[in-house]
Amino acid sequence: xxxxxxxxxxxxxxxxxxxxxxxxxxxxxxxxxxxxxxxxxxxxxxxxxxxxxxxxxxxxxxxxxxxxxxxxxxxxxxxxxxxxxxxxxxxxxxxxxxxxxxxxxxxxxxx
Amino acid sequence: xxxxxxxxxxxxxxxxxxxxxxxxxxxxxxxxxxxxxxxxxxxxxxxxxxxxxxxxxxxxxxxxxxxxxxxxxxxxxxxxxxxxxxxxxxxxxxxxxxxxxxxxxxxxxxxxx
Numbered sequence: 542x543x544x545x546x547x548x549x550x551x552x553x554x555x556x557x558x559x560x561x562x563x564x565x566x567x568x569x570x571x572x573x574x575x576x577x578x579x580x581x582x583x584x585x586x587x588x589x590x591x592x593x594x595x596x597x598x599x600x601x602x603x604x605x606x607x608x609x610x611x612x613x614x615x616x617x618x619x620x621x622x623x624x625x626x627x628x629x630x631x632x633x634x635x636x637x638x639x640x641x642x643x644x645x646x647x648x649x650x651x652x
Numbered sequence: 653x654x655x656x657x658x659x660x661x662x663x664x665x666x667x668x669x670x671x672x673x674x675x676x677x678x679x680x681x682x683x684x685x686x687x688x689x690x691x692x693x694x695x696x697x698x699x700x701x702x703x704x705x706x707x708x709x710x711x712x713x714x715x716x717x718x719x720x721x722x723x724x725x726x727x728x729x730x731x732x733x734x735x736x737x738x739x740x741x742x743x744x745x746x747x748x749x750x751x752x753x754x755x756x757x758x759x760x761x762x763x764x765x
Contacts, residue, residue, distance in 0.1 A: 574753045583658075583744060584695075586753035629694060631754075638683055638748045642695045 547630060547643040555651050560617040562646040564630035565610075571635045573606055575615050578627045578645075587615075587628075620650045654679050654747050658757030665735055665764050672731045673760045675745035680725035686718070689742040689759075698743075701728045735764045 547564045554560055564573070572591045576584040590597045590606045590613070597604045603616040617624055627647050631640040655678040665671050675684065683702060687695040698718055699707040707720040721729045732739050745757045 576753075576756075583758040584746075584754075584756040586653075586755070589753045631695075639685060639697055639700060640695075640746075640754060641697070644694045 547628075547646050549646060550644065551647045551649070553649040553651060554620060556620060556622055558620055560620050560624070560648055560650075562615045562628050562648070564613045564615070564643050566613075566630075566632050566641075566643070567611065568632075568634060570608075570632040571637075572633055573604075573613050574631045574633075574640070575602075575604060575613075576629045576631060578629065580626075584629065617648075622650050622652050624648060625650045653753075654681060654755045656745060656747065656755055656757040658745055658760060660760055661758060662761040663763070665762065667736050667764055669735055670731055670733045671735065671762060672729050673743055673745070674729050675727070675757050677726045677747055681747040682725070683748060684722065684728045685746040685748075685754075686720065686728075686730045687744045687746060689744065691741070695744065698730070701730075732762065735762075737764045740764045 570592055572589055574589045575587040577587055578584050588599050588602055588604050590604050601618045606613045627645045629645045630643040633640055657676045659674055683700055685700055686698040688698050689695045697710050698713045699709040701707045701720050701722040703722045703725050717733055719731045740763050742759045742761050744759045746754050748754050
């Protein structure tokens, strides 16, 4: 069963604006990861944040993790048309390498 | 990180038949994972493929329907057996890259008619 819930399910913004997606999960985790999927193809790993970290940056991406609220957010700054994709959070628990995915957010960047 | 070659990339199959999907990794990995993504949905783990032992299936998935082979540390296959239109999905294999997250194959888009 899916552990994560993401909101919004769909987000449409203008190019240049910032996009924020949220993810909530139910159990204790070892780490949380964000992935991008273009047009139903393979997933691309974006960023991994460990349970003892609170914030992480990678280029235009900023991820936060609040383990007390069991939630994470992904911020994409200065969005581009090429950022149009579905974004998924995924969690792994201590001792288990398998990932449990959230429902995903479909992001559309309008030129 | 590892590079995965997954094939076929897509197929259209008749109901009642079976399709075998292959994943080849360019390095040795202990565990490989098989996921299903139904239309418009997220990814659901089907099973974990372990080299030298039977695959570990998640709740709702059984070996008779989704037999998995793992003959060595770089290769695995997933077979979708006795297909019905409800099996139409994207199937993806994945390997763990520990510090760098997971690497996914490009997916197999299956349509059952």
